[in-house]
Amino acid sequence: MADDTDTEFEEGRYLYCAVAVDDGADLDTEGVDDEPVRLLAVDDIGVVLHDCESLYDTANMDELRKWVLQHQNVVDAAGEVFGTPIPFQFDTVLTGDDDRVREWVGEERGTLADYLDQLAGHWEYRVELRREEEALREDLVASDDRLAELDEEIEAAGSGTAFMLEKQYDQRLRELRRERRGERAAALRDRLDEFARTVDELGERTTLDDEGGDDGMETQARFTVLATDDNEEEMGEMLDEVAAETGVEVRFTGPWPPYSFVPAIGGEDGTETGG
Known part of the structure; x- marks a missing residue:
C-alpha cells in the first residue's frame, strides 16, 4: 500500500x-x-x-x-x-x-x-478438492496398522502412559493426513494436465475470498489452471467423476481472465500500486 x-x-x-x-x-x-x-x-x-x-x-x-x-x-x-x-x-x-x-x-x-x-484463447480456471474431515479420519484409522496398534496400547495403558500414546496417535494421524493430501493433489494434478496448458498449486485462501470457515470439510488441493474454453466441458466432466466419491466435493470455477499467468505490472517506470 x-x-x-x-x-x-x-x-x-x-x-x-x-x-x-x-x-x-x-x-x-x-x-x-x-x-x-x-x-x-x-x-x-x-x-x-x-x-x-x-x-x-x-x-x-x-x-x-x-x-x-x-x-x-x-x-x-x-x-x-x-x-x-x-x-x-x-x-x-x-x-x-x-x-x-x-x-x-x-x-x-x-x-x-x-x-x-x-x-x-486461454482462460484461468480454479479447482478445489475437499473431503469430509470425519470421513477422511475414519478412512485413515481403518487403513493404518500403526493407528490400530496405538489404539490398543492406549486402551491397556495407565493414564500417564496413555497421554503420551495419544500424542503419538495424533502425530501419526497428522502425518497420514499430510500424506493423503499429497497423494490426492498429485493424482488430481495428473488428470488436470490432460486438459490444461499449465496447472499451478494455489496457496491458502485470502481475507477477500467469498467462502471460508469451519464447515466440516478439509481442503486437500487447490489449483489454478490455464486452458482453452474448448477443454472446459471435458475437464468439468472429469471433475464430476472425482466428486462422485462419497464425502468428496469439487469446486470448479471460471473461465476467468488469466490473472495468475501474466507478468506483474506495477511499482516501476512510473506505475504505482495501492489498495
Missing part, C-alpha cells in the same frame, strides 16, 4: 488490462468507483483505463471488496469484447497523461505482445 504522500498526484491513468485491438470494437462500461472506462489504442495493443488523480486507498473492507469487484467486472467485459486480456492487479496506476501511457506501451510492447499472443 502506498504512503499517504503517494496516494494523490496531478494526473494519472488507472489501468485495468491490455488487449489485442480489434478494428471497430470498443468498450462502454463503468469501472472502479463508477468511473467511466475507455480504451486507449496504441497500434495493435489497447489499454483499458480511466483517468484518476489518486490511488484507491481505503481501510474499509466493504468498500475495498466493491472496488475489486468493479475492477474484475471491467476486465471480464474487456475479455468478452477483445478476447483474452492481460489483466493488471487492482489499483495499478500510471502517473501521467495519455502520452505517458503510449510511452509505457512502447517500452513494454515486447512483453505485452508476447503474452497476448501466447494467451490468446
Whole structure:
C-alpha cells in the first residue's frame, strides 16, 4: 500500500488490462468507483483505463471488496469484447497523461505482445478438492496398522502412559493426513494436465475470498489452471467423476481472465500500486 504522500498526484491513468485491438470494437462500461472506462489504442495493443488523480486507498473492507469487484467486472467485459486480456492487479496506476501511457506501451510492447499472443484463447480456471474431515479420519484409522496398534496400547495403558500414546496417535494421524493430501493433489494434478496448458498449486485462501470457515470439510488441493474454453466441458466432466466419491466435493470455477499467468505490472517506470 502506498504512503499517504503517494496516494494523490496531478494526473494519472488507472489501468485495468491490455488487449489485442480489434478494428471497430470498443468498450462502454463503468469501472472502479463508477468511473467511466475507455480504451486507449496504441497500434495493435489497447489499454483499458480511466483517468484518476489518486490511488484507491481505503481501510474499509466493504468498500475495498466493491472496488475489486468493479475492477474484475471491467476486465471480464474487456475479455468478452477483445478476447483474452492481460489483466493488471487492482489499483495499478500510471502517473501521467495519455502520452505517458503510449510511452509505457512502447517500452513494454515486447512483453505485452508476447503474452497476448501466447494467451490468446486461454482462460484461468480454479479447482478445489475437499473431503469430509470425519470421513477422511475414519478412512485413515481403518487403513493404518500403526493407528490400530496405538489404539490398543492406549486402551491397556495407565493414564500417564496413555497421554503420551495419544500424542503419538495424533502425530501419526497428522502425518497420514499430510500424506493423503499429497497423494490426492498429485493424482488430481495428473488428470488436470490432460486438459490444461499449465496447472499451478494455489496457496491458502485470502481475507477477500467469498467462502471460508469451519464447515466440516478439509481442503486437500487447490489449483489454478490455464486452458482453452474448448477443454472446459471435458475437464468439468472429469471433475464430476472425482466428486462422485462419497464425502468428496469439487469446486470448479471460471473461465476467468488469466490473472495468475501474466507478468506483474506495477511499482516501476512510473506505475504505482495501492489498495
